[in-house]
Amino acid sequence: MSAVKKKRAVVLVSGGLDSATCLAIAGDRGFECYALSFDYGQRASSELIAARRLAETAGVLEHKVIELNMGAIGGSALTDTDISIPEQESEGIPVTYVPARNTVFLSYALAWAEVLNANAIFIGVNALDYSGYPDCRPEYIEAFQTLINLATKVGVEGSVISLETPLIDLTKAEIIKTGVGLSVDYGLTVSCYQADSEGRACGQCDSCRFRVSGFETAEVEDPTRYQ
């Protein structure tokens, strides 16, 4: 048995293509991974089933699913059933934006990272195919890193919890190629905003369109099951 302490990372795993790749990258970089998912009243609960399978397949040390009642706050087509999900390209910030979602997710990741004495938090945000969400931009991530350094007991005592965004500059096709190189099984992932209970995608929403064209550009066979 080695006495060397392995680096630990909390990895946000939504069940989608990006977070599956992010989890594989964290493992490949030598981190012991702790997967964190959220049940936030998202319509696509098949996402969570996918997250569980991905975490298990990746051999994470622990997988926590935190129940969030984002529906109580409302304001997004992803959690509010009074707002319909658009099938056409939208301008500006789309109605599928969930208010402060990444801020809430990263806050929990930070709490858990602090308890675990983790060295890093991995999140699969992407600034290119980002659907216009403000909390996927590099300047947002930098601001959260600053917050981490000031917010935490470990930060005050001189350690660092590094916020890692390995996908931030990659195109969807580059993400897919990276994941294929790390043996990610994209058949396990669900990206669709309105996947059915079997995890089959609609093929129409923003998220599906990015994914379809990503596989095409990467020249990788698309394992997605459509409705």
Next chain:
Amino acid sequence: MSAVKKKRAVVLVSGGLDSATCLAIAGDRGFECYALSFDYGQRASSELIAARRLAETAGVLEHKVIELNMGAIGGSALTDTDISIPEQESEGIPVTYVPARNTVFLSYALAWAEVLNANAIFIGVNALDYSGYPDCRPEYIEAFQTLINLATKVGVEGSVISLETPLIDLTKAEIIKTGVGLSVDYGLTVSCYQADSEGRACGQCDSCRFRVSGFETAEVEDPTRYQ
């Protein structure tokens, strides 16, 4: 009826002395107040009863209590029953520190503020009697304001949600004097880390000691009920 739209604020209300004062200040500054509390497995559930009474007395437009499962993350004497609450002054950051607590609370406040189109978030943090929590310091608050500006749809579109910390530079005695001037009924508040089910304070923990000496210094009669 006036057509002038009133400013709106989300106010974090824990049920303690500080947040009660903060709520009164927000109201006094002309904000329509939306109170936000958290049920995060804190031992002192009497805090939440106090929060409800305070919100009602202050006439807030809505009071949301969000259930957080911080206990699932662990790591603090306030939520983890395996860690005992110290009765003596502790050095450095105390065991009652809840990992990333204010970051999680403010994230939810931000989500709700965005949905409400609120102009401000009020939090009763205090950098003097702050018990050594890193997430009560002015530099932490500044970092969160930067995050707000970058994280939100309204921020991107040019509006500002202002993070207000009216108590940050005040001593406990100054907070009490301010609240008395705004007719806050401190008899409704609970500050104790281990108050009993009737809301009676232990008189021994850090939080009780700050409160007792605050009333003494302010020369205001202490309405706290002790065990």
